[in-house]
Amino acid sequence: MDLASLETPVPVVDLDIVEANLKRMQDYCDAHGLALRPHIKTHKIPALARRQLELGARGITCQKLGEAEVMADAGLDDILISYPLVGEPKAERLAALARRAKMRVSIDNPLALETVARAARHGHEIGVLVEFDSGNGRTGVTSIDGVVELARAIRATEGVRFDGLMNYPVSARSGEILRDLLPRLKAEGLEPPVISGGGTPNAFRTHEMAPVTELRVGTYIYNDRMTVGAGHARWEDCALTLHVTVISRPRPDLAIIDAGSKVFAADIMPGGPGEGHGYFPAYPGAKLHKMSEEHGMVDLSACERKPQLGERLRVVPNHVCPVSNLADRVAFARGEAFQGFTDVAARGRSQ
Template structure:
């Protein structure tokens, strides 16, 4: 099928760029002596996860049990869930996963530890990574003493094994915390086997910032407008675009495309790095200024040349991960030639 005949809106992934991105990150980790454990939250496609492992990744990272179940069903047997698991129902599902894969879970509280312990007693021992916060203000304990308390508890709890530490994103503060924390853990016989860090935008500086032993990155496989703005990638490194069609030109400075909030994420760009909800390679000054459910309102006022009704446009999303999660399938291309459709098998798995 000719790519130009695919009905829009349609997400399209160029496999040659994907391969280049995967090799670049794996090569960096190999040179730095860091194990790569890619986060599948970006692509959610088992075949791409298998390719990451073929190239040298230690295993994969998932954010939710549902993602891990899809990946385990596809034969992947080394999985970290980088999210606290809480509740009896989730304990039973985690136990089932532990029977068929090497499982690790990050956590920052004793309730989550009790859940993982229950799962481990049923399904087999599960590794625990204690998450600490380095300024992100999300999950993660906020003091060295809390890390020590949870690490001791994991050591002394049935069904779990203290495997180490986790942090997101890796930054200068991560290194400061670890320099204080590691000697105290080692003094208690709790030297971490794994120090897991994450974050695509500064991934290639990980070895400079903190002594992590494992890197969790997701967006790098596709890249997006945010990773370009952060200096991690160029536009040529963006493998994922959404193809849309101009369906209306109600005013000279306005184009309407056939994709709105059901296709694109509403994630804004960081302050000072760009406006709108996506980047148009063919019209760099165009701005996807507003969206309703099915309509994208594109501001063309800064454009010298302007697209016409019926013209197909490519859009690089601000943040590709939530956009990927909005679609059941995407089109694969290689060298710009349509190869077929791929199911986004783990999309929508929010539990």
């Protein structure tokens, strides 16, 4: 088989671009003394996680227990879950993971700490990172006093270990908070062994923004329209493209492709929905302006040259992570040479 013979829609991953992206990030981390702990939420494929480790990553990051279970099944044994876990069922699953992998979990509240402590009662110590919020408005302790109080509680809890701090995304504000926070923790005898920062768009500026010791990045392995727009990557650094086919041309300025929201997800660019849901390298003026579940409506009014009925197109998605999660498998390629299909083993693991 070759790429042109694959049925569409199909996500295609160029392994040569993947390799270049991985080496670029690993080289940056090595040059600045950062431990790289890649987030597998972007690719969800154990073979790619193993390659990240082979190139020098210290371990992996997962967002949910289900992802971590898939990775542990594949033999990966140093895992951070960068998400608060709450409740007895989560504690039981975390305990099972801790029997076969070195586990760390981030928390921002006492109930999440209690969940980790319940898991640790089964006999395996679990590391804990306290997440602090630097303005993202998502998870994270929102005050320095709150971080210190939670770190004290971790130290006083049997079976868990205070492993440090976590923040997403790392930013100049992260650095400001750490300048005030670190002396407070040192005075308490709670100097953090790890300061973990995350986020691909500003990854190569991490060393300038905050004194982090570990970098969690996911999107960098594939890149996407958002990372290109943020200046992190070039179009030629985008390893995953969606191959689609023009199935209808109802008007001269409109093409219908065989992929909609079940393939592209619904992420929009920072400029808003008017920018469309993907980038067409061969037709830069085209805009995927509207989708139903199985149809993509492409506005061609800004294209001097227009795609023909039956033509195969390649599209760089706005945000690649949910695209991975929508696909049971991806096609691996090297340039135009098809290498085979690979299951996206951790897709759909939302628990």
